[in-house]
Amino acid sequence: MAAHQNALSGVTVLEQTMPAVQRSSHFLRLLGLCLLGLCLLPLSLAACAGDVRVAANSSCDGVEQPSEQGVDSPFDVDEDGYYDGENSDCAEFYELLDCDDNDAEINPGATEVQCDGTDNDCDAETLESEDVDEDGVPACVDCDDNDADQTAEQGVDFDQDGSDACFDCDDSDPANFPGNPEVCDNADNDCSGTPDDGLECFTDYSGTWVVTPAPSYACALNYVTISFGAISVTDAGTVIVFESVASAQPGAMSGTRTGDDFSASRSIPAPDLSVGCSEDYDIDGTFLSMSEFSATLNATFTGGGCFDCTNQSWTITGSR
Numbered sequence: 001m002a003a004h005q006n007a008l009s010g011v012t013v014l015e016q017t018m019p020a021v022q023r024s025s026h027f028l029r030l031l032g033l034c035l036l037g038l039c040l041l042p043l044s045l046a047a048c049a050g051d052v053r054v055a056a057n058s059s060c061d062g063v064e065q066p067s068e069q070g071v072d073s074p075f076d077v078d079e080d081g082y083y084d085g086e087n088s089d090c091a092e093f094y095e096l097l098d099c100d101d102n103d104a105e106i107n108p109g110a111t112e113v114q115c116d117g118t119d120n121d122c123d124a125e126t127l128e129s130e131d132v133d134e135d136g137v138p139a140c141v142d143c144d145d146n147d148a149d150q151t152a153e154q155g156v157d158f159d160q161d162g163s164d165a166c167f168d169c170d171d172s173d174p175a176n177f178p179g180n181p182e183v184c185d186n187a188d189n190d191c192s193g194t195p196d197d198g199l200e201c202f203t204d205y206s207g208t209w210v211v212t213p214a215p216s217y218a219c220a221l222n223y224v225t226i227s228f229g230a231i232s233v234t235d236a237g238t239v240i241v242f243e244s245v246a247s248a249q250p251g252a253m254s255g256t257r258t259g260d261d262f263s264a265s266r267s268i269p270a271p272d273l274s275v276g277c278s279e280d281y282d283i284d285g286t287f288l289s290m291s292e293f294s295a296t297l298n299a300t301f302t303g304g305g306c307f308d309c310t311n312q313s314w315t316i317t318g319s320r
Helices: 020-035 043-051 088-093
Strands: 003-006 011-014 207-212 216-219 224-227 230-235 239-244 252-258 261-268 278-289 292-302 312-319
Touching: 239 261, 252 278
Parallel strands: none
Antiparallel strands: 003 011, 207 230, 207 312, 216 224, 230 239, 239 252, 252 261, 261 278, 278 292, 292 312
């Protein structure tokens, strides 16, 4: 016995597929229950009508059948005006089909809702696959799909500091995120847009810095030998000292720092310039960050005893 939707009652009824004897017996049982007052309308009427073939087969064909309350009504269960896309007859007759006939909010006329995991408008090309700014990040997860320079994704936390990449000003550093207390480290810890904002900080550049390229020069029968790949910085705020590591020359150059700019020098005078050689070294530059500086190192030689020494200059970068 087959079942179909009866448009009059809105319930599933039995189609006439059983033998006549069985149908008669089944009808008599139902009638007996009805006479005893044990059946409920419209369920019993629908069941009885199905057995006596009051309802004909419904077909999704644009024609209102006797069993249909409206044209093809059994094929629009959610009553949203669109017909069941899984029914082959509907697919042949109607151009726009319902991809979920149990949900009136889902149909070809609905507006697509981003990132809800549902094809609301029954169109495979949904908003969830759009990329307005063409930065390679889908609109569904792009923090700002109108800004190609903003490629952070919603729900991502690369540095695992508890702050979403959409709001974290530096998602590669767990020490920087919105709401984090600001400290004196020349970094924007609280993501306010300004490093060390609201603090009176002393920036200390003290430490050992690797120098690139490593200055190298020798003259005056190697009485002058400059060769070092690292420099030690002692920073006291306004006073600063740069000292070559593992090289007596230029040695310790003392000077001043104003903000991020510095200048330091060292002079090694000759007792007698007629037979000796005076050495003067100076370094001038800028700290670009807590881990990088750029500078010019100069070496000047004066006196008759300098032999083959000539003035030298290096453009160097320090890192740590």
